[in-house]
Amino acid sequence: MILALDIATRMGFAIGELGGEPVSGSVRFGSPDASLWARYNHALRWAVERFREPDPPISRLVIEDQLNPQAFSSKEGADLLYGLPAIIGSVAYQYGVYTIERRKVADVRGLFIGKRGLKTEDAKFAVMRRCKQLGWPAVDHNAGDALALWAYECSLLDHRAVINRLARCGA
Numbered sequence: 343m344i345l346a347l348d349i350a351t352r353m354g355f356a357i358g359e360l361g362g363e364p365v366s367g368s369v370r371f372g373s374p375d376a377s378l379w380a381r382y383n384h385a386l387r388w389a390v391e392r393f394r395e396p397d398p399p400i401s402r403l404v405i406e407d408q409l410n411p412q413a414f415s416s417k418e419g420a421d422l423l424y425g426l427p428a429i430i431g432s433v434a435y436q437y438g439v440y441t442i443e444r445r446k447v448a449d450v451r452g453l454f455i456g457k458r459g460l461k462t463e464d465a466k467f468a469v470m471r472r473c474k475q476l477g478w479p480a481v482d483h484n485a486g487d488a489l490a491l492w493a494y495e496c497s498l499l500d501h502r503a504v505i506n507r508l509a510r511c512g513a
Contacts, residue, residue, distance in 0.1 A: 344402045344499075345392075345439075346492035349426045353385075354484030356492035357400070360499055364478060364492050366485040371426065378421055385426050389433035396437075403434045404495040406487065407444040445494055453497055454490040454508070476508075 346364075348354035353371065358364030369388060372381040393400065405427050431442050452458040455468040466483040469490050473480040480486035497504035 343398050343400045344492060344495055345400045346404045346488045346495060348406045348484050348487035348491060350484060352484045354488035356488040360496050364489055366480055366489050368482050368484040381422060382425055382429060385429050389430045393434050393437035393439060400439050402441045403439050404443045404445055404491055406491055407446050445491060450490050450494040453494050
């Protein structure tokens, strides 16, 4: 089972077996006005619940690589988006998920929508359109990005399954 996470203030997730149909969603870690520590705590509780007794078991965690810290408008924003992957990844490791990978956004988009350099809003729209073409319901762009990441990871493990699926919908 592969779990893909687009970790942001609202985290997108996608989970599924290689070659199967993924399930996705999103979760916000605390309210927008919650402290950094409250958000970290919410992420910790989510991760423990997700990894403690997973059904089905997770064998691989893939996380979208974070932006350069200078790209953030505030220190708290950078702390949040660097701290959350560390918390979630270490909980996953604690519960036996030893394959934890990071993937670059441009690489994921290059495979999933065929374009690496779109502006953020255009890329999010294209990702959501591709999810719809594939029949993968995404509740928001966070879940859509996680689905794209999940598909990318699957392509690294079994290129044919994902490429064939994307080709059928015009990618």
